[in-house]
Structure formats: C-alpha cells, structure tokens
Amino acid sequence: MPKASIVVPAFNCASTLPETLVSLRQQSFRDFEIVVIDDGSTDETPQIAQEHAQCDPRIRVVRQPNRGLAGARNSGIAEAKGEIIGFCDADDLWHPNKLANHVDHFDQSPHVGLSYSGSELIDEASQPTGHAQRPRLTGVTAAHVFKRNPIGNGSAPVFRRAALQSLAWRPRHERQRDWVFDETFRQSEDIECWLRFALTTDWVIEGIPGLLTGYRLNGGGLSANVDRQLETWERVVTKLRPLDPAFFAKHEDTARAYQLRYLARRAVRSSDASTAVTMVRKSMRSSTKPLLEEPLKTLTTWAAAHALARFGDAPLRRAQSLLRPMKTTQN
Amino acid sequence: MSTRPVILHIVDDTTPGGVMRVLEHLVTCPLVAQSAEHTFQSVRRDRPLPGVRADIIVSHLSISWRSLPKLISFRARHATTPLVHVEHSYTEAFTALNVPSRARFYTLLRTAYALFDRVVAVSEAQGEWLRNRALVRAQALRVIASCVNLDRFRSLPRSNAAPTRFGAIGRLDRQKGFDLLIDAFRAVPNPSLRLDIFGDGPELPALKSQAAGDPRIHFRGHSASPEAAIASVDAVLMPSRWEAFGLVALEARSAGRPMVLTKVDGLADQATDGVTTLKGHVASAWSDAIAALSKQAPQGDIAASTANAEAVFAEGWSSLISELHGEVEKQAA
Numbered sequence: 001m002p003k004a005s006i007v008v009p010a011f012n013c014a015s016t017l018p019e020t021l022v023s024l025r026q027q028s029f030r031d032f033e034i035v036v037i038d039d040g041s042t043d044e045t046p047q048i049a050q051e052h053a054q055c056d057p058r059i060r061v062v063r064q065p066n067r068g069l070a071g072a073r074n075s076g077i078a079e080a081k082g083e084i085i086g087f088c089d090a091d092d093l094w095h096p097n098k099l100a101n102h103v104d105h106f107d108q109s110p111h112v113g114l115s116y117s118g119s120e121l122i123d124e125a126s127q128p129t130g131h132a133q134r135p136r137l138t139g140v141t142a143a144h145v146f147k148r149n150p151i152g153n154g155s156a157p158v159f160r161r162a163a164l165q166s167l168a169w170r171p172r173h174e175r176q177r178d179w180v181f182d183e184t185f186r187q188s189e190d191i192e193c194w195l196r197f198a199l200t201t202d203w204v205i206e207g208i209p210g211l212l213t214g215y216r217l218n219g220g221g222l223s224a225n226v227d228r229q230l231e232t233w234e235r236v237v238t239k240l241r242p243l244d245p246a247f248f249a250k251h252e253d254t255a256r257a258y259q260l261r262y263l264a265r266r267a268v269r270s271s272d273a274s275t276a277v278t279m280v281r282k283s284m285r286s287s288t289k290p291l292l293e294e295p296l297k298t299l300t301t302w303a304a305a306h307a308l309a310r311f312g313d314a315p316l317r318r319a320q321s322l323l324r325p326m327k328t329t330q331n
Numbered sequence: 332m333s334t335r336p337v338i339l340h341i342v343d344d345t346t347p348g349g350v351m352r353v354l355e356h357l358v359t360c361p362l363v364a365q366s367a368e369h370t371f372q373s374v375r376r377d378r379p380l381p382g383v384r385a386d387i388i389v390s391h392l393s394i395s396w397r398s399l400p401k402l403i404s405f406r407a408r409h410a411t412t413p414l415v416h417v418e419h420s421y422t423e424a425f426t427a428l429n430v431p432s433r434a435r436f437y438t439l440l441r442t443a444y445a446l447f448d449r450v451v452a453v454s455e456a457q458g459e460w461l462r463n464r465a466l467v468r469a470q471a472l473r474v475i476a477s478c479v480n481l482d483r484f485r486s487l488p489r490s491n492a493a494p495t496r497f498g499a500i501g502r503l504d505r506q507k508g509f510d511l512l513i514d515a516f517r518a519v520p521n522p523s524l525r526l527d528i529f530g531d532g533p534e535l536p537a538l539k540s541q542a543a544g545d546p547r548i549h550f551r552g553h554s555a556s557p558e559a560a561i562a563s564v565d566a567v568l569m570p571s572r573w574e575a576f577g578l579v580a581l582e583a584r585s586a587g588r589p590m591v592l593t594k595v596d597g598l599a600d601q602a603t604d605g606v607t608t609l610k611g612h613v614a615s616a617w618s619d620a621i622a623a624l625s626k627q628a629p630q631g632d633i634a635a636s637t638a639n640a641e642a643v644f645a646e647g648w649s650s651l652i653s654e655l656h657g658e659v660e661k662q663a664a
Contacts, residue, residue, distance in 0.1 A: 110464075110465060111433065111434060111437060111464060139432065141431040141432075142431075143431070162463070166423075169610040169611065196611075198427075199427060199428065200424070200427055200611070201423065201427055202423045202424075202426035202427045202430070202433060202460075202464070204433050204434060239613070242508075242510070242511045242514070242612040242613065242614055243428075243572070243611070243612045244428050244505070244572070245505070245510060246505055247428075
C-alpha cells in the first residue's frame, strides 16, 4: 500500500498531461501512486496516460464518462489507496519536493488534515509569469478560507485520507461511490469544498513554506466568465450558509468584496475595462474591509481598472512588464 | 451496604437541561445505586472549587482556560482520590463551528484531561474524536452513553398512522439548527402537517419572524416535562449543528417516535431503525425527509434499540467504579 496517492483529473489535456506526469514521477518522496482519471477525453489523453502507466507501475489510469472536475476528483479519491491524498490538475506541475514536504508536515502535525503550499503561476509555455500565490500559512480559520482562500488552487492541497473521508456523503441518486467535491458545481468546486471542510470538520488547515505548485494560467477570454463565476460563488454561499448563518452574517459581505476584487483583477488582466470598473465598484459597495485590510492591493486594483478604462491597455501592459519581477498576487 | 464506595459528582451548570437530567438519573437510578452511592454537589463558576471528601470524584464541569487553574488546584488537593471527568460539551462539530484556534484549544483539552484518572465520553462518536485527536490517553478513555429513566417515554401511546405532527425540542440556540428546520418545513406544501417547537432561548424572535405566515408552525415555549412534549407529537426532528450525545433523540426513540437527525457527533450513534440521518445542513434534503416521513407509517419497533439503555449505562458506571476502586485498594495494600 503506497503512503500517498496523487489524483490527476484529466480531460482533453494531451498537450499538458505529459509534463504534469513527469513532474509527479520525479517527486523526491517515492512511496506513492498516481491515479489518472480520464474524464471522458476525446483527444489523445487516455493513450498518453497509458504510455506513462506502462513505464511506471505507480501510475493507474481509470476511464469514465465525463463527470467534470469534481466528479473526476471524487472517482480518484474512491480509487486512491494512500493515507495521504493530493490533487494535481492535468495542466499543473508539482515541485520535486512537494510531496516530501507535505508528508513531513503530516508526520509532525497530527491535527493537520489539509496541508497546502503557495504556487508559482506559469504560462502556456510552462514559464513562470513572475506572479505567485503566497498565502497565509498558519492560524488559518474558516473566515480566512472564505475571504482569502489561502489554499489557492486545486493542485495545491494535500489531504489526510481520514480528513477527506469526514467530508464524504452519498447523494441519493449516486450509485457508484461517495462524493467529497460537490459535482453539481462546474466552477467554484474548490472553494466550496475547502470552506465546507473548514466549517464541518475540526481538522487544522495549515500551509508549508515554498511555492511548490506550478499553477497554469489559461489565456484568452476569461472575462466572459466573470458573471457566471460570480453566480456560482453566490451559489456556494447559499448552499453553505445554513451550516452556520451567524458566520455568514459576519463575513459574507467582506468575502464578497474580495471575490469581486479578484474578478476585477482578472478583468484587468484580460483588458476588459468595463467589467473591471463594474466589479471594483461592486466590491467597494459590498464592503470597505478589503481597503482597510489590504489597502495597497485594493487601491492598485481600483487604479488599474480606472486606468484601463481611461487610457486603454497599452500603458498598463508596459507598467506590468516593468513591475513583473517584483510583483506577487494572491488569488 | 456500608461498603459501597461514595461517588461525588460535581457540576457547575445547574440550568435545567440534559446534563442535570443525566445527573438526576445517576443519583436516583436503583441499578446504578447497586455498585455505589452517588451524590452530587453544585459549585459556582466564579469561586474556587471546594475541598470535598468521597471515594471517587466525578467532574461534570465545563473546561476552559479560566477554569484550568482551579482544576489544577483541585487535583493537587485531592491527590489520592480518583478523579473522573465526563465531557458533556466538546465534540468535533462544536470545534469546527466555534473554535478558530484549534491547536490552542487542543492544548487546553489535553492539559485539562491529563489531570483526571479517567475521561468519560458520552457517545462513541465523541470518544472516537477524543482518541483520534489524541486528547485523552487511550487507557484513560471510557465511553458511557448518557441515559435517563426511559420508562415514562416507553409507556407513551404510539400512533400507527403516518406522522402529521412534528416536534422539535431544545434550547432556541444556533446549536439546535431550528432555523434550518423552519425553512425546510415551510418548503413542504402539505397543509395537514404541523410543527411544534418546544424551547426557549436567544433565537426565539428570529425564529418567529422566520416562521411568520405559516400557520402550521407553533412555538410552545419551554416544556418542563420532555415526555409531555414528545407525547404531543408523532415524530421528532433534530437538526443540531453539534451534539455530544443528544438526549432528546434517545427519549424520542424510546417513545417509538420516528426521527430525522443530522449525522453529526453523538447523533450519528443514534442512527437506529426508524431514524433518518442527513449529512450537512441542506434545507432541501430536510424537506424531502420530512415529506417522506409524513407518507409512511412507523415501521417496526423503533423503541427496541433503547430497551437496555439504562442497564448499559449502569454497567458502564459500575465497571468504571470497580476498576478505579480496585486501583486505590491495590495502592493501599
């Protein structure tokens, strides 16, 4: 029985999967298995996964009709045999020491159920963009998870199996296996899971130093999704609110303001001025807490959105490329 | 009879509720009295703990950073008396929803529990949590599920028809989750159903305004007699957010009432025949469960699983006492 399992949900990712699998196979901690869930791909994904499985017995490939990211991760959890379970999306990369560091973290901290790390943002050519997610690592509460999502992206967290099991449930129509991620979400499934974990289990959520995940930014028309993203985020809030209405009454407006600020930044990044300005305005209206808690970042977002609207994206690009080496971002 | 050891239970929260009813049962139950003489003393939270004399002392105190020095001093002053702590409050779900700084909280619990010779969990689920989080040494941990005299619940008349009158019993506090229940009940369209909420507490105004406009929902106030409350309904709903044991569930089951419970902490242990358990707080799932319950006559003997509850409780205490008493005599010899 391997100590750890790494679940790789894979859907039509023939161009990135090989690099992902190589980064996992090169982990310095060696006692693990890789469970690739081919989620009904229509490209070469299953063949590529098979080829890797043939030369590395630690890789298993499971094929299923498309169920989405949450559904693929759930199938991976059901297949996983390790007492530690990590996730790596099929376009992201793991630093060679990532698994080793998380295994150490779990060994030393019996109360930690979810261990995560920061991420370096990479582009389509797997080159660092100069941006990174450097989240808070300790003293993480449900309010932090809700407002700032320190866990970050779907390839950052590693769980203790027992901790994941305490999230599992079986919807009435489900015949095959339990759910851990909510498969009715096609977006925001990460934050839904992390926040539910923080609100329904007593496991400690803690990060370890280092940028141990390479998180790939997809280029192109992101801002078209902004409204839908906001909608699913609201659905997450509506779903989880009954768990603790008092918690949501206290933190919801601030969390929404941060979410809107995040969407504004994404709109800026894809040069969509009107969306950026709208999101910034909505964010300020929802709560001024981000301005007090993170004045610099909130003001830069405001300034960038308005500069984009006033002058177009040329000056902003120049500024970005100048600032690149020193800039960091948090989700 | 004079050789029976004297067991003194100390308690700092004497407001009427589950803890006091379990204590009352401990000092009055003839089965429990066979192995020892149980007495209890209430102490004030704002004063130091008094010096007491007994063969075994059982704490039903609430543990906090503020009470920790008092416990340490109490332990020191009763160095040779076996001390037992019964944990009525803390659970996994309590921690999840109420404790931002978990590592610090576990340090408190581990330090406090280490002062006792034995720590008693009131449900298997709570015991498993104490063990898994290494809060109590495995050899010091015992599980004794809470109990009261259930005869008055067993003798309540039962209906063979599908339930129409639903009851929710407990303090009107966010712990009990009645806010979720009202939303869920309102979404069940059947006009012949009725929901009676028994209890008082800080959430009353909010719950009343939430229930406004639905004539099927009634607030009945605190009922001094739990058996009267249960007698007046066909089924009992318990959407608690955390619950170390869940005495109402045991009482309702022994009265043969079908139930819906959240699958949380000690309530998860009570998922016997006739009990539907739901994970997470999803109003639509509760609506579905209430609707399903209202369409089905109670099946089988729901009370059967509670037949031995008092005997198991008495046996748990008597074996704990003889174990501790034996250790003392061995040391004396």
